[in-house]
Amino acid sequence: MENNKVEFFKHCLEDGDIQLANEVMQSIFLTTGPRVAEFEKKFSEYLNINEAVGLTSCTGAIHLALLRYGIGTDDEVITTPMTFAATAAAILQSGAKPVFVDVCPECGMILPETVETAITEKTKAIVPVHLFGRMVDMPGFSKLAKKYNLVLIEDAAHCIEGMRYGIRPGQLSEAACFSFYATKNMTCGEGGALVCNHVEDAEWYRSARHHGISKNASYRYAKKYEHWDMEMMGWKYNMYDIQAALLINQIDRLEQNLQKRHNLEVLYRELLSDIEGLDFLQFPDDNEKSGHHLFTVLLPMRCERDEIILELQNKGIGCAVNYRSIHTLSFFRDTYGYKKTDFPVSYEIGQRTLTLPLYPKLTEDEVKRVSESLHSVIDRD
Numbered sequence: 001m002e003n004n005k006v007e008f009f010k011h012c013l014e015d016g017d018i019q020l021a022n023e024v025m026q027s028i029f030l031t032t033g034p035r036v037a038e039f040e041k042k043f044s045e046y047l048n049i050n051e052a053v054g055l056t057s058c059t060g061a062i063h064l065a066l067l068r069y070g071i072g073t074d075d076e077v078i079t080t081p082m083t084f085a086a087t088a089a090a091i092l093q094s095g096a097k098p099v100f101v102d103v104c105p106e107c108g109m110i111l112p113e114t115v116e117t118a119i120t121e122k123t124k125a126i127v128p129v130h131l132f133g134r135m136v137d138m139p140g141f142s143k144l145a146k147k148y149n150l151v152l153i154e155d156a157a158h159c160i161e162g163m164r165y166g167i168r169p170g171q172l173s174e175a176a177c178f179s180f181y182a183t184k185n186m187t188c189g190e191g192g193a194l195v196c197n198h199v200e201d202a203e204w205y206r207s208a209r210h211h212g213i214s215k216n217a218s219y220r221y222a223k224k225y226e227h228w229d230m231e232m233m234g235w236k237y238n239m240y241d242i243q244a245a246l247l248i249n250q251i252d253r254l255e256q257n258l259q260k261r262h263n264l265e266v267l268y269r270e271l272l273s274d275i276e277g278l279d280f281l282q283f284p285d286d287n288e289k290s291g292h293h294l295f296t297v298l299l300p301m302r303c304e305r306d307e308i309i310l311e312l313q314n315k316g317i318g319c320a321v322n323y324r325s326i327h328t329l330s331f332f333r334d335t336y337g338y339k340k341t342d343f344p345v346s347y348e349i350g351q352r353t354l355t356l357p358l359y360p361k362l363t364e365d366e367v368k369r370v371s372e373s374l375h376s377v378i379d380r381d
Ligand SMILES: Cc1ncc(COP(=O)(O)O)c(C=O)c1O
Pocket: 056, 057, 058, 059, 060, 083, 084, 086, 087, 129, 155, 157, 158, 178, 179, 180, 181, 191, 192
């Protein structure tokens, strides 16, 4: 193993973020309070949407959004198999059945026309996933959802910064859900948020994230004692002030960090373009803005992807797999009897995909080293 490892990911927390979190920790108030409110305001302004609600995860956000629209047992929710298990887990948590449709080979995402063929009388919602930073066709999905009276909830875990057809996450759906997990473009270790357009929805989410009780700790702390009530069933999904403090100033750096990842992805594509049989997913159009969250390549058919990963790791290169198509995971095979061939495009992407390091602290020299290493392990014979 070489000493100077190229890490798969390095976060971009700065001293100011840590200082703000420190201030919270030195104050009396640690849980959901003024910093969460400040984060919600700033995040909604960044996304140009009316409301943001701070939560503990994107999974929780998708779960709550489904519950808000009464989706549960006996309902079907259409989503993509080319995603992290969490998208489908949140659907299962609501009681509904996740129904997969195959993805487009060029972009790896589901398309409205394919989703339309899977709609049944039981279908209540669509949860498209903006993959690796690129957005799905939201105008197309919005039209489809209106035609069949379906709820549209975006899994935007990879796509805070994206825009397509002038539309940003949350602007054409009932809710868009974000993740601030450790390797996301903006992170507090674990965390999430949901954005929506209507204040009454945001109020429901704020209650639902905290047991459905009428007065949260911040209210109780600030005011004279009043009894609180449990007005509805709720969950324990509230973001707290330490998380919010870490996130608040990262919002200001989203665009500059995006530009860095964009440039690094362009360099990767250039340096890897001569590997025979290696494919890339589509690069975003000129009129589209991707969040450039992850950079994945589709390895040549002749390669054993898992061997390549081990060889890269032996050379000190961190890498990952995003994703093995989730219909091939044990739970979905055992529960719904899915076979590999049910979603052949997603399956093939899942077999060939390899994610390379991509983050603002990654240097051009490191991109060159990763690319040279990939060349050498693919063409070693
Ligand atoms: C596409 C996608 N959806 C959902 C999630 C779940 O996010 P969280 O860990 O915040 O629940 C992730 C997290 O990695 C993800 O990549």
